[in-house]
Amino acid sequence: MKKLNYKLIGRKVIDSEIIALKKLKLSFGSSFSKAVETIAKCKGKVVLAGIGKSGLISRKISATLSSVGTSSFYIHPSEAAHGDLGQITKKDILLIFSYSGETTELKNIINYANRFSIFLIGVAAKKNSLLLNASNIKIILPRVKESGIGEMVPTSSTTMQLAFGDALAITLMNKKRFGATKFKQLHPAGSLGKMLTTVRDIMITKNKIPFINENASMKKAIDVMNQKKLGCLVVLNGKKNVSGFLSDGDLRRKSKKNILSLKLKNIMSKKPILISPDILASKAIGIMNRKKITSLIVSSGKKAKPIGILHIHSILNAGME
Secondary structure (H helix, E strand, C coil), X not given: CCCCCHHHHHHHHHHHHHHHHHHHHXXXXXXXXXXXXXXXXXXXXXXXXXXXXXXXXXXXXXXXHHHCCCCEEECCHHHHCCCHHHHCCCCCEEEEECCCCCCHHHXXXXXXXXXXXXXXXXXXXCCCCHHHHHCCEEEECCCCCCCCHHHCXXXXXXXXXXXXXXXXXXXXXXXXXXXXXXXXXXCCCHHXXXXXXXXXXXXXXXXXXXXXXXXXXXXXXXXXXXXXXCCEXXXXXXXXXXXEEEEHHHHHHCCCCCXXXXXXXXXXXXXXXXXXXXXXXXXXXXXXXXXXCCEEEEEECCCCEEEEEEEHHHHHHCCCC
């Protein structure tokens, strides 16, 4: 028996899928643009449907759409025929994937959409199929060769459907100007959420900030530092703008026998680093690492008005490094 070349078989699968993706790339036309414009104006949800492997792809596309600002859910066509059709309203758009476009299980949901004037976008490879004939927008996918023995297993076609869904989601993301701020709101947990965390999200604010006037005595300064328990002071001038900063490290380095007889402005660091509340926390951490400091003053505007302090404790509490 001839020994199989596993690497060659695997590469042939990838080759066939690359060919499919190249065909898909050339197939984009006005119907894709119409689909984007229509979905962007949708007042309801984008309801995805599909059977078998196309159903699995539809679930993924629905999840991707929701994650980038286009509210969506998946409905199983068979379950839909047993009451779940009630989830679809006239404000929604139905987006159905079926490579053949002729899957029997799709008939009930297609008929429902047509009967109640629910906008239908069909994505299939057969031009005159049941699905595309019933669709308001017809997305015709290219015919592709499946991988494997007898071309029986959906491979190239499902890869193509998945890529089409990604293209649709990212195009809508651009259309809606869905940026990092909105993305963070939908991805508060995990590594993505941490990557998009801003200084504003984790800074210390209000009465927890160790504010003190620059003319205060060092005895008063030490009392405030001990009270606030952050190991630092944000020093303000008469206009309540930042004029300096004092850390417990500064105290140790500048310690003198007569230190308590001095005013704070004679001891403080006079040019502290100020950061915006809207920069990424990871960027602020980089500044702290380079400067070998544990706190940064957060200010808004050009007049050095302090609104918060970013401290190593708040960074650690947020699970960031």
